[in-house]
């Protein structure tokens with residue numbers, strides 16, 4: 001493999017039919033996508049995480065220049081557009097609509113979101129009940 005090939009390109013090929021979700025649901029508040037695959041796997045990914053992970057030329061340049069360091073909060077998803085049968089284009093409420101998310105990349109981001117949401121720090125301990133146990 002040539003040295004200039006990005007590791008991501010090998011670890012996450014752009015076309016992988018098994019990574020295509022069976023369903024993609026935009027939640028009513030437009031804050032996240034709910035994905036389900038034919039093997040039963042389910043995951044949710046936040047709009048702001050998708051926006052922050054945009055790989056378009058503009059965002060890639062901004063990332064290299066250090067201008068995309070801050071997380072993009074409170075962004076919603078305005079529109080979803082299929083790109084052939086291999087990816088989805090997402091338009092965000094901040095006006096950015098250049099991002100193309102191939103299925104393997106979308107799955108990667110969704111799985112990463114699940115990890116962060118199930119991390120011990122992110123999940124509050126069960127609140128004690130006021131009354132006696134039932």
Ligand SMILES: [Zn+2]
Nearest residue numbers: 054056059098
């Ligand atoms: Zn972008």
